[in-house]
Each structure stands twice: as structure tokens, then as C-alpha cells.
Amino acid sequence: ETGVTQTPRHLVMGMTNKKSLKCEQHLGHNAMYWYKQSAKKPLELMFVYNFKEQTENNSVPSRFSPECPNSSHLFLHLHTLQPEDSALYLCASSRGQGSGTEAFFGQGTRLTVV
Amino acid sequence: QKEVEQDPGPLSVPEGAIVSLNCTYSNSAFQYFMWYRQYSRKGPELLMYTYSSGNKEDGRFTAQVDKSSKYISLFIRDSQPSDSATYLCAMSAESGGGADGLTFGKGTHLIIQP
Numbered sequence: 001e002t003g004v005t006q007t008p009r010h011l012v013m014g015m016t017n018k019k020s021l022k023c024e025q026h027l028g029h030n031a032m033y034w035y036k037q038s039a040k041k042p043l044e045l046m047f048v049y050n051f052k053e054q055t056e057n058n059s060v061p062s063r064f065s066p067e068c069p070n071s072s073h074l075f076l077h078l079h080t081l082q083p084e085d086s087a088l089y090l091c092a093s094s095r096g097q098g099s100g101t102e103a104f105f106g107q108g109t110r111l112t113v114v
Numbered sequence: 115q116k117e118v119e120q121d122p123g124p125l126s127v128p129e130g131a132i133v134s135l136n137c138t139y140s141n142s143a144f145q146y147f148m149w150y151r152q153y154s155r156k157g158p159e160l161l162m163y164t165y166s167s168g169n170k171e172d173g174r175f176t177a178q179v180d181k182s183s184k185y186i187s188l189f190i191r192d193s194q195p196s197d198s199a200t201y202l203c204a205m206s207a208e209s210g211g212g213a214d215g216l217t218f219g220k221g222t223h224l225i226i227q228p
Binding site for chain 1: 118122146148150155156157158159160163202204214215216217218219220221
């Protein structure tokens, strides 16, 4: 248990569905991240929030919409996804920029788009 | 040229052997270097975290960073079957990833044969 909890662990959705992924961290960290992990590819950074402010949107399609209501919670809203969006979506948190600490990951949500 | 190069393997060694895992990188701004272990269907688990060049030891694990060569290594002594996993190197210019997050290698799939 890393202190970063993601729900659901598995999700199957159709291309016309709308769903949300949830991440919660219990570490008192101020920065939270969404990463995408696809087979045979490195983890790709999607979004960064630092003190609830989005500081990075790594050219992610608008069908992915992040939300960070407070420093402990992070959501990824999904709509009209494509089959190539099927992947493991990982949430991570760290103490924040320039704070000298590492990033901790949740267990991920395995997303399948049909 | 990819930012971080890591041989995906698989790397198969007998139990008790010393394992050497490596990554090379091109961005000279990277100062923070991490190794994560990822078991199948799980999120990445932080193993080692180092800053700048040098060695760091933790139990059976030793991390080495050579910034002049842009080369990092993870050594596992007395390898065990439970060490079988995918090992991801990650690095960043800011601690915890900062605004740019972490840059990952593809991961090396390690198999320890009993």
C-alpha cells in the first residue's frame, strides 16, 4: 500500500460512454499526476496538478478531462474514447515542486474501450 | 533519439545471480533518478531514489548514477524468484517530477529462475 488509492481497478466502457477515474492520496502531498501506460511503451505523463492548479497538459486529447478539487483528490473524466485509449492509467503524487521527494504511484485503473 | 533508453528484455537469470539493469539518457538536465519495480497488474513501486551522481545501497539493491556518461544502473545481489518483475528507470530535472513529471524508460522484464 503506497498511500495512493485508485478506483475502479478495472473499467470496460463503450466509445459513447462517459466515465470517471478517481485517485486519492493519504500522504499529505501537494502534487498529483496522471500517467498512461500502454504495452511496449514508456509511461506517458498526461496531466500535472501542483497545489490544485494544473501546471501541465501534455498534449492530451480533449476526450480526457482532469479535475483536482483539492490536494488529496484527482479525477480523470473520460468521454467518447477510442479503442487505442485502452491502457493502464496511473495516478501518482509527490510532495511538490522543489521539495526533494520522490513520486508514489497507485495501483492503476485498467481501462478497456470497446 | 528517445530521451531514455532501456532494454526491454526479457532478462532471465538463475536464482542467486547478480543482476545488472541499465538505462541511458540524453537530457543533461536530469538530476533525480529513480528505479521502480512493477509486478504484473500492479502499479510501479519505488525501489531506489538518488540525486546526481554516485552510488546508493539499500539491502540487496545498489543504484549507480554516472551523469558524465548519462548512464544509470541498478544491481540486485542474491536475486530471488520474488524479484521477477518489470523494472522501470525514471528521471527528472526536478524532485518528485515537478511540472514536467517523470521521464520513464520502457522497463526491463526480469525473470529469476528458481
